[in-house]
Amino acid sequence: MIIYRNPKREVWPDIIARPRLNLTQLNDTVATVLADIKARGDEAVREYELKFDKAALTSLAVSEQEMDEAEQLVSNELRDAIILAHHNIKVFHISQRFVGQKVKTQEGVVCWQKSVAIERVGLYIPGGTAPLFSTVLMLATPAKIAGCKEIVLCTPPNSEGKVNPAILMAARIAGVSKIYKIGGVQAIGAMAYGTETVPKVYKIFGPGNQYVMAAKQQVSLDEVAIDMPAGPSEVCVLADDTANAEFVAADLLSQAEHGIDSQVLFITTSEAKLNEVQKEVERQLQQLPRKEIAAKALDNSRYVLVNSVDEMMALSNAYAPEHLILQVKDYEQLAERVVNAGSVFLGAYACESAGDYASGTNHTLPTHGYATAYNGVNLDSYCRKITFQHLTEDGIRHIGRAVELMAEAEQLDAHKNAMSVRIRAINK
Incomplete structure (x- = not known):
């Protein structure tokens, strides 16, 4: 792994870069x-x-x-x-x-959505x-x-x-x-x-x-x-001086064993914790049946020491990890500051493995920074929202002229006419 100590902001793009191959x-x-x-x-x-x-x-x-x-x-x-x-x-x-739910946007104009699988x-x-x-x-x-x-x-x-x-x-x-x-x-x-x-x-x-x-x-x-664009799996662990180094190391390695192109990012505000976690990773690595795979994945990984919690959160949000683990004392407060992540694990006992298997959340998540724009698989992933609308004569009276003016301004005369014929019909 590569270790960064108090890196300047201009170095952050290198820290959050994923491995890239000629495809x-x-x-x-x-x-x-x-x-x-x-x-x-x-x-x-x-x-x-x-x-x-x-x-x-x-x-x-x-x-x-x-x-x-x-x-x-x-x-x-x-x-x-x-x-x-x-x-x-x-x-x-x-x-x-x-x-x-049905929504009345104007008198005589009702719109709604239906979820269809x-x-x-x-x-x-x-x-x-x-x-x-x-x-x-x-x-x-x-x-x-x-x-x-x-x-x-x-x-x-x-x-x-x-x-x-x-x-x-x-x-x-x-x-x-x-x-x-x-x-x-x-x-x-x-x-x-x-x-x-x-x-x-x-x-x-x-x-x-x-x-x-x-x-x-x-x-x-x-x-x-x-479902979503995706790349190799990844985890980001944030830790302060209260974190359990054994737990942190186990979380990093649980991700690293996925494959040689997996990536782990460890960000901490504590120099002592960084050194402790580094030693614990080496110790646990030797016990893994898939240690060769995990060791290669660690080559793509980074340990980062930052000056403050603010920097820790900013770097994590810039990385937009698939999995984000908050092993910090004030994890509830930090959770409110998460902007980009696929799935978030709060506290010492919420390991990524829980979400991967049995807590109930979905483990099919955006990787490679796509968490800036995509969410993980959920029920909506299997559905489409179809919109419906119903207009009465009152509805035509309330929005008809606006529709005509907007269609005319876009030079779409057939659009205007579709409304105009209805306006004439109700004004007879």
Whole structure:
């Protein structure tokens, strides 16, 4: 990691910079695969599954028998944990249901909104070095609550053509039945364009590696909506002299083990705490099974000592982290000053892992600084707001002339006429 002590403001852009790669070749590869999927459908999908996932598939769909087998492979203890997490996620997202109301803007003019679920959505669940069955709960639970009629889930199989059993268990608990053994770019293409087996969806959700992210962005240009632009996962931890160094180090490493392109940012007002956390990270790192991955991620990470709480908050808001942890004495006061963040964790005991799995909040969040403009997945992500309006003759009398004048000023005579004919009709 890189350590900054009391950096000047002109250095901040270097501190908050994310790792950047030349993606030209990657984007070309992704475009080629997507075009092939669009042209050849299932045949191309099976070829890419053999090439990338080493799986020779006779059927892309997960069968009911495979779902039953998976249930037997998941321990009762893990099953109970998944059920608990699903309950909490469900409770939190149910609370987000939209309640519309009719609003009279003028006499005779009434406007309102209705929330309508997206009919067909696609969920992508990574299944590589860390099969993210928790993401099934995070994406499928709000989709079911919203009322999406068709939920399509794609996840890569292993070389034997089997899907991780915990992913299938989570899908069953969350109520998803259309599951396909497809990973990577080919999964995004299959859901975006549709194939003989995989239905075409209207919006794609879910995290993935750089190839998956590039594929989502490419298909979003002309085929399908996506949840959000995203990059590698990240965390920012703010700490004062009251912070628990062991907890802070554990939080930093829990993020670093995601992947070699993950990033952690530690900001503190205490020199002693910076040194203490640095030593604790080194100690805990040696105990991790994924220590090589975490160590590489730490190369992209920064420890920053600042002069004041004001500077700490300003730097955090400039970074706009996916996850923000406030391990400070006055965390409630600092929480009010958070402007840019995906999800915020308050106090010593609110670790990122809680939100990743079972507290109830969604862990599908904006990364790479996109928290300045995007929020994480929530119930509204699966809905559209359709506006309605009703006008009576009184409504025409109140707004008709204004509409005519504005349309005329924009030189849209047909717009003006649509109102004018109604004005004449009620004045007869």
